[in-house]
Amino acid sequence: MRKPIIAGNWKMNKTIGEAKDFVEAFRVEVASVKDVEILLCPPYLAVHEVAQRCQGTNIAVAGQDVFWKESGAYTSQVSAKMLLDAGAEFTLIGHSETRGRFGKEDMTEGQFAFFAESDETVNCKIKVALAAGLKPIMCCGETYNERQAGNTDSVIKGQVKNGLADLTAEQVGGMVVAYEPVWAIGTGEVCSTPEAQRVCAMIRAKIAKLFGDVAAESVRIQYGGSVKPDNAKELLSQPDIDGALVGGASLKVPDFVGIIKAI
Numbered sequence: 001m002r003k004p005i006i007a008g009n010w011k012m013n014k015t016i017g018e019a020k021d022f023v024e025a026f027r028v029e030v031a032s033v034k035d036v037e038i039l040l041c042p043p044y045l046a047v048h049e050v051a052q053r054c055q056g057t058n059i060a061v062a063g064q065d066v067f068w069k070e071s072g073a074y075t076s077q078v079s080a081k082m083l084l085d086a087g088a089e090f091t092l093i094g095h096s097e098t099r100g101r102f103g104k105e106d107m108t109e110g111q112f113a114f115f116a117e118s119d120e121t122v123n124c125k126i127k128v129a130l131a132a133g134l135k136p137i138m139c140c141g142e143t144y145n146e147r148q149a150g151n152t153d154s155v156i157k158g159q160v161k162n163g164l165a166d167l168t169a170e171q172v173g174g175m176v177v178a179y180e181p182v183w184a185i186g187t188g189e190v191c192s193t194p195e196a197q198r199v200c201a202m203i204r205a206k207i208a209k210l211f212g213d214v215a216a217e218s219v220r221i222q223y224g225g226s227v228k229p230d231n232a233k234e235l236l237s238q239p240d241i242d243g244a245l246v247g248g249a250s251l252k253v254p255d256f257v258g259i260i261k262a263i
């Protein structure tokens, strides 16, 4: 039985003070929630503050990214060891915004890939996180243009195969994969429930092919993309959707609590 996992990705939102206020209100609201793993993914600067305030609660903390080297001359980057030291237990890897894939379009004029992540860097980051004891949540998903061209399945299968390359079945079985159609992120345009279930089942089948049935049955697969309190219940009741990665609706306590309680 896979434990559902709901993560709130705050992206570049909330100062340390705002994060503190959120956690103070949020932890009371979810204190009675059992059998759901709850994660907050604050910006790096607030990870320590949030982790301190979540100590002894049912809320864990995740980074939004991690670098693939242990230390050194990598200006602006944050290592797995630093995240663990600040109190994080998980980290997102390969979010579409770090892959440089935005909204409904691939990059258009005026948009810049601020990290231009590739499947190869995603794979390096996952390996470094696992080696350090940080649990990775690997994001994958197709853009609007890729979906329109009928390439959804091949794009996602490629991201799964390359992102998880060289890992063991045991490592993959302990991981979380987030299916996030890029066109549904922050747009209010949610993927239909049957289609989200179909793609999540396809990801599980791909993992079964690459790593075996045991890994496929234990890996947790989240859906992400405009999840709100009013669509969460239907999405989260699907057999291959084991939770949600939530952006905008995780910024307000009542909205995020509504999603968690929908499960």
Ligand code: PEP
Binding pocket: 009, 180, 184, 185, 186, 187, 188, 224, 225, 226, 227, 245, 246, 247, 248, 249
């Ligand atoms: C996300 O950023 O991972 C996300 C799913 O955002 P939103 O919920 O706002 O679509």
